[in-house]
Amino acid sequence: xxxxxxxxxxxxxxxxxxxxxxxxxxxxxxxxxxxxxxxxxxxxxxxxxxxxxxxxxxxxxxxxxxxxxxxxxxxxxxxxxxxxxxxxxxxxxxxxxxxxxxxxxxxxxxxxxxxxxxxxxxxxxxxxxxxxxxxxxxxxxxxxxxxxxxxxxxxxxxxxxxxxxxxxxxxxxxxxxxxxxxxxxxxxxxxxxxxxxxxxxxxxxxxxxxxxxxxxxxxxxxxxxxxxxxxxxxxxxxxxxxxxxxxxxxxxxxxxxxxxxxxxxxxxxxxxxxxxxxxxxxxxxxxxxxxxxxxxxxxxxxxxxxxxxxxxxxxxxxxxxxxxxxxxxxxxxxxxxxxxxxxxxxxxxxxxxxxxxxxxxxxxxxxxxxxxxxxxxxxxxxxxxxxxxxxxxxxxxxxxxxxxxxxxxxxxxxxxxxxxxxxxxxxxxxxxxxxxxx
Numbered sequence: 042x043x044x045x046x047x048x049x050x051x052x053x054x055x056x057x058x059x060x061x062x063x064x065x066x067x068x069x070x071x072x073x074x075x076x077x078x079x080x081x082x083x084x085x086x087x088x089x090x091x092x093x094x095x096x097x098x099x100x101x102x103x104x105x106x107x108x109x110x111x112x113x114x115x116x117x118x119x120x121x122x123x124x125x126x127x128x129x130x131x132x133x134x135x136x137x138x139x140x141x142x143x144x145x146x147x148x149x150x151x152x153x154x155x156x157x158x159x160x161x162x163x164x165x166x167x168x169x170x171x172x173x174x175x176x177x178x179x180x181x182x183x184x185x186x187x188x189x190x191x192x193x194x195x196x197x198x199x200x201x202x203x204x205x206x207x208x209x210x211x212x213x214x215x216x217x218x219x220x221x222x223x224x225x226x227x228x229x230x231x232x233x234x235x236x237x238x239x240x241x242x243x244x245x246x247x248x249x250x251x252x253x254x255x256x257x258x259x260x261x262x263x264x265x266x267x268x269x270x271x272x273x274x275x276x277x278x279x280x281x282x283x284x285x286x287x288x289x290x291x292x293x294x295x296x297x298x299x300x301x302x303x304x305x306x307x308x309x310x311x312x313x314x315x316x317x318x319x320x321x322x323x324x325x326x327x328x329x330x331x332x333x334x335x336x337x338x339x340x341x342x343x344x345x346x347x348x349x350x351x352x353x354x355x356x357x358x359x360x361x362x363x364x365x366x367x368x369x370x371x372x373x374x375x376x377x378x379x380x381x382x383x384x385x386x387x388x389x390x391x392x393x394x395x396x397x398x399x400x401x402x403x404x405x406x407x408x409x410x411x412x413x414x415x416x417x418x419x420x421x422x423x424x425x426x427x428x429x430x431x432x433x434x435x436x437x438x439x440x441x442x443x444x445x446x447x448x449x450x451x452x453x454x455x456x457x458x459x460x461x462x463x464x465x466x467x468x469x470x471x472x473x474x475x476x477x478x479x
Contacts, residue, residue, distance in 0.1 A: 049096065051401075054097065054098065056095060057218040058073060058074075058076060058098050061408060062372070063214055067074070076099040079102060080099060080296070089392055093387075099307070102190065103124065103125055104124070104125060105122070105333060105394075106121075107120065107130070107397070108413070108416075109134060109137065111137040111192050111409075111412060111416070112145025112146065112149075113145060113146045113148060113408060114145075116400075118409060119397060120133070120330055120398070121333040121334070121394040122333055123329055124329035126325060127415065127438045127440075127441060129328075132416075132420035132421065133326055133417050135420055136416035136417070140280050143286055144280070144282060144410045146278055146280055146415065147278070147279050148279075149276070150276050152201060152274060153404065154222065154230075154273040154274055155222070155274055155377055156220055156221070156223045156265040156267065156271060156273070156454055157220065157230060157265070157266065158220065158265070158267075159217035159218045159219075159239050159243065159261055159262065159264075160262075161217070161230050161243070161244075161264075162214060162263060163213060163261075165253070165257035166257070166277065167206060167208075168330060169252050169257065171204060173250050173252060175270055175343065176250070177242070180242065180246065181202055181242050182202070183237050185199065185238045185239065187230075188238060188346060191463055192231060196225055197221070197222040197223050197224040198221070199221055200220040202217055202220075203220075216449045217236075217239055217243065219232075219356065223379075223403075224402075224403065225379060225403040226376060226382045227377055229338065230339075235267065237268070239265065241413065242264055243262075244260050247425055260418050269323065269340040271375045271376075272375055274375050274376065276411045277411070277413070278371065278411035279370065279372075279417045280452075281367055281368060282294055282300045283366055284363060284366050287299055288408060293427070295365065298426070298427070299368045300363065302370075303362060303368075305422050306357060306361040307361075309356070316355050316356050316357050319418070320357065320358050322340060322418055322421040323359060324412040324414065324417070326414045327341065327345070327411075327414040327419030328341070328414075330409065330410045330413045331410060334384075334406060335383060336379060336406075337383075341376060341378075344376075346362045348465075358372050359418050361409055371415070372414060374411060376411065380395060380403050380406055409452050438465065439457065439465050439470060440457075441450050442467055442471070447473060452474060452477055456473055456477065459473060
């Protein structure tokens with residue numbers, strides 16, 4: 042059967058599935074059974090999920106877990122986390138419990154400015170272009186009023202528009218660089234709508250601007266799009282306590298433990314190979330909460346990693362120090378999040394997750410998400426500098442191995458007990474399971 046298809050998007054859901062299973066699978070009936078296994082029995086709910094994206098054939102499940110005992114700015118939270126990786130939720134919960142008795146997490150939203158750009162080409166005199174921009178700037182804002190009206194009523198809107206000369210990078214390349222406040226909305230659609238209006242006004246008005254030559258009047262709009270790099274939409278999260286309050290870790294003194302912990306962070310600050318894995322651990326916590334609350338983890342990932350490279354070299358997002366006997370561990374990261382719009386008002390589990398968090402504002406969610414990242418990083422560094430990462434991770438991974446080999450409940454119970462006092466490796470689990478089955 043041909044693997045090309047015409048008019049696929051116009052086929053019904055059943056027709057799409059029939060074509061896929063018959064074209065790509067050696068056992069079409071089994072493939073269809075697996076796809077339908079994950080459909081929701083509630084037809085209305087299934088239709089809601091089908092309409093989130095295009096060409097939907099089934100639902101893809103991720104576990105939704107919770108990490109309790111997070112004390113953030115003197116308020117207790119249980120944080121929802123959607124993730125498939127073993128030990129992430131357990132590690133976050135452990136870190137939360139550790140810091141619960143040491144003052145909890147302190148957070149501050151530094152700023153919430155978001156960015157969008159109109160990229161255009163102009164071949165003419167820059168001073169003339171600058172004069173045109175200064176003349177037309179009030180009209181750019183005014184003609185976007187139908188779009189910004191409701192946002193302005195809530196206290197947000199366009200903050201500023203700048204003309205940026207980028208001709209040193211590309212001949213004839215300029216930008217309208219705009220900043221926005223979108224309050225509790227992530228604001229992508231709002232920002233992009235404003236930018237497209239800016240572009241239209243900017244191009245149309247150039248045609249009648251007396252200061253331009255005929256050639257200069259033909260401004261070429263390349264594209265209008267928000268940026269997921271939001272270095273001025275920042276949140277800071279930190280924990281701190283007296284070094285003595287860290288308590289002994291695996292027989293190592295509090296002071297020695299603290300110094301080793303700080304050294305581990307210092308290494309991630311200067312060594313990109315380590316920094317990437319270090320920051321990936323932070324994102325384990327961040328992405329899990331972003332997914333659970335219906336936000337865009339791809340946008341956050343892109344922006345965060347760009348921020349980690351802002352000084353020209355990829356570096357750690359978190360930092361640690363010991364001063365006057367006080368251990369402090371913190372991070373400052375860009376997070377453009379929303380608690381209204383998008384999936385937040387559509388997906389039933391997203392609504393549930395936000396209610397679990399006491400219906401936070403976007404600023405509050407920024408702080409919760411940053412704390413989840415810091416907690417995850419603390420747990421990882423704690424393991425790395427004491428027992429090693431594999432001891433705890435492999436014990437959490439044990440159930441995945443047992444499920445892979447279809448262990449029954451009795452086998453799971455016996456091997457879980459056995460590996461409480463034995464090292465978990467894939468081969469050791471397989472060997473123990475084989476012996477048990479003999």
